[in-house]
Amino acid sequence: MAESPHSGYNATVQDFREIEYPMLKGSIYLDHAGSTLCAKSVMDMFAMDMTSTLYGNPHSGSWSSQLSSSRIEDVRLRLLDFFQADPTEYDLVFVANTTAGIKLVTEALRTLPHGFSYVYHQACHTSLVGVREEATESICVNDCQMKAWIDGEAPFKDSSSASSATLLSYSAQSHLNGTRYPLSWAKQLRSRNTNSKSTMYTLLDVASLSATSPLNLSHPDFAADFIVLSLYKIFGFPDLGALLVRRASSDVFSGRKYFGGGTVDAVTCHDEPWHAFKSNSLHERLEDGTLPFHNIIAADFALQVHARLFGSMARIREHTSYLTERLIDGLSGLRHGNEQPVCVMYTGFAGENSMLGQGPVVAFNIKNSSGAWVSLAEFEKLAILKHIHIRTGSLCSPGGIASVLDLTSWEMRKNYSAGFRCGSDNDIIHGKPTGVIRASLGAMSTLSDVTQFIDFVAEFFVEATKTTSSTEDTHKPRHDTSLMVKSITVFPIKSCGGYNVPPGMQWEVRPEGLAWDREWCLVHRGSSQALSQKRYPKMALLQPSIDLDRGILHVKYNGAPMSRMQNRVTISLLANSAPFKAFDSNLTSRVCGEKVSVLFCISEEINDFFSEAIGVPCVLARFPPGGQGLKSRSTKANLLKRRQGSVTKKALGVVCDVPSPPDSDAEKQDEGKILLSNESPILMITTSSVAALNADVKANGGDDVAETAFRGNIIVEDPRGTLPPYAEDEWQGITIGSRDFKLLGGCQRCHMVCIDQVTGEKKPEPFVTLAKTRRYNGKVYFGAHMRLDVGKSDDDSLQKPTISVGEAVLIRDAS
Ligand SMILES: *Cc1c(COP(=O)(O)O)cnc(C)c1O
Helix, strand or coil: CCCCCCHHHHHHHHHHHHHHCHHHCCCEECECCCCCCCCHHHHHHHHHHHHHCCCCCCCCCCHHHHHHHHHHHHHHHHHHHHCCCCCCCEEEEEECCHHHHHHHHHHHHHCCCCCEEEEEECCCCHHHHHHHHHCCEEEEECHHHHHHHHCCCCCCCCCCCCCCEEEEEEECECCCCCEECCCCHHHHHHHHCCCCCCEEEEEEECCCHHHHCCCCCCCCCCCCCEEEEECHHHHCCCCCEEEEEEHHHHHHHHHCCCCCCCCEEEEECCCCCEEEECCCCHHHHHCCCCCCHHHHHHHHHHHHHHHHHHCCHHHHHHHHHHHHHHHHHHHHHCECCCCCECEEECCCCCHHHHHHCECCEEEEEEECCCCCECCHHHHHHHHHHCCEECEEECCCCHHHHHHHHCCCHHHHHHHHHCCCCCCCCCCEECCEECCEEEEECCCCCCHHHHHHHHHHHHHHHCCCCCCCCCCHHHCCCHHHCCEEEEEEEECCECCCCCEECCCCCCEEEECCEECCCCCEEEEECCCCCECCCCCCHHHHHEEEEEECCCCEEEEEECCCCCCCCCCEEEEECCCCCCCEEEECHHHHHHHHCCCCCEEEECCHHHHHHHHHHHCCCEEEEECCCCCCHHHHHHHHHHHHHCCCCCCCHHHHHHHHHCCCCCCECHHHCCCCCCCCCCCCCEEEEEHHHHHHHHHHHHHCCCCCCCHHHHCCCEEEECCCCCCCCCHHHCCCEEEECCEEEEEEEEEEECHHHHECCCCCCECCCCHHHHHHHCEECCEEEEEEEEEECCCCCCCHHHHCCEECCCCEEEEECCC
16 A cells, blocks of 8 residues: 555655655645745745845836736736636636625625525535625525535425525535535536526636646636635745636626725726726736735745645645545444444535545544543544644534534534534534544645554544443552651642642632632733633743731742843732722622622733743732632632623633632533532642553653643652552542542543643653543543532631641541
């Protein structure tokens, strides 16, 4: 198999990948490789040209302006030639991207005297679906309905609207699963519907097809009126799109109303407003404003380099088809120990359209050995760790997703009501996935991308035959253990470093958590979202310490020296002291019916300190009165309940994030269990579990992981070494000193555990090993959440319960 007819191409790509695409080193690129990347040669040629030639703004007589104008016209012709489009038959209009081309066509059809009827194929991109909002009537058709239409059956059963035009839109190749659709549809429809009163137009989306296949507009079967595409999908750079218009259909644009600089020859403003559109060519009438002329010039270099590197589009098509076949074979061949397939494929069953071949886009989902879906979020976390670039989700393909996943519109709306949003993590709803995994191959893809990816799926998702838990019989009575508190850590600023409570100091435990734990957080100035170490690993380098005697929180930055300031700040522990200011207290009080406000720091010095440390503009925020912790934190919990559907969601995004445990995926907690309780839990880990995990990490060839990586509040130590690893999974509760705690369940983990809490660096371990050894129902757990059990004791010291390092720990078991 190694000696494929494409091995020559493959070897070449492998070679120049090092030179042309150095940023790909060490990555498996399965998200339009080649088409979304910028070749170094293009960049070099473009830079050379830009620094040696003066290009002026087109539309004037200076030589620099004339030079730009003539380069633009050259590129226009070269691109027409690239698509084998005869310039006397087609005009090419430069647009920002595919979507902008679609909007231009829509805008024109809307101005027709009786509007237009719209028929769109179900594999359409969202950008084509949106056109329906401008149409007088619209319908989404599947392959059968398309065929019926071509055979003469009108798509609109009782067409009430008397629109004078009908627009059909479809994709030449589905960007969801690579299915190709006949380019001849336009011609077939036109010949069958000659006696219809309505003029027939076809808008063909070739954005996906043109990225890896030749497009031949001179083919006698090719009859689309409008063709849209994004040049960056073919060349990687520049960011530019094109709308190709069949000149015979350009009348559609004559009713266009808007004009801008560049598209008119003359305009008057006063007594009699009048204007004359440019009349030379269609593109002159449609390209409003200054063209992105530098981008257009860059496209010329992109064309040259692309031809030099890859030869022809036909070669790219051959190469990617070959890789696609290998990928489909590899994935569909994977089996669990019990013979069940691992991947559910949505690609490769073209049926009637199989003559057209299969585009290099492979969509699938993964199931575990008992047939349950693996969540996309879970898959993605592992893919990120392994430097795999791949898309997951519903991929802007509403009709395609519904069809491959067998989701009805009703189910999709119900999912929306249940909180599912494009890009959300909660992606398995009512036992069905809401999206897919999509690997797309391009000119730059190599066989090694494909085989490494198949190996990855095999390594992480293929389950050997199910074994019953081997730890079951190792449970021993707990009384003989001599557990103790090794350390107590609070994380005053969410996602930043921890403060270790000194031995001997009594630390207050509140019903909602340890005192001062996650009292503050950092909020992005743009998005109002609380910052997380997962995204900004340098937050680990912000080292807090709490001075209760002086009422001060010190924060020191342990990274590189800062440019303008000292690398430390001090912040008062007093809630209402300057420099904090309430933020729109009316807003929050309206939401929770209680007078509570979020406080934002207004000291530029402090905010600048954090912004410079992390490298992102942010503001320090705080949740008010620490004194009656329960009251303030329980209000936070109340706010959480209002989270969905609240118009104030954005302003409160900050609030919502806070009661999450320090190191787990805030977004992914089981809401019923933790987020809606009135307590912000304490995270506990045991040294025996850390040791067991480290043994597994070592066996995988990794290095020891520090206990601090798990960001536990309390580390329970087992000096005698008698505690079995992961025993805490089974515990109902523990007692520390004289305080009872109730365990709330395992802590769900994300790759934040891979951030070294001392250096802020990210490594693949321990998440890679955790994902293999501690994954249940697609979620990875380590450590346990707990809270103070206030219900049971009437001890009056409960008014201010405390714990300290070194205290004994007793276990309350399930049994
Ligand atoms: C990418 C894509 C689009 C949208 O392209 P933009 O550049 O985002 O406008 C539309 N249709 C298909 C088939 C695509 O693949």
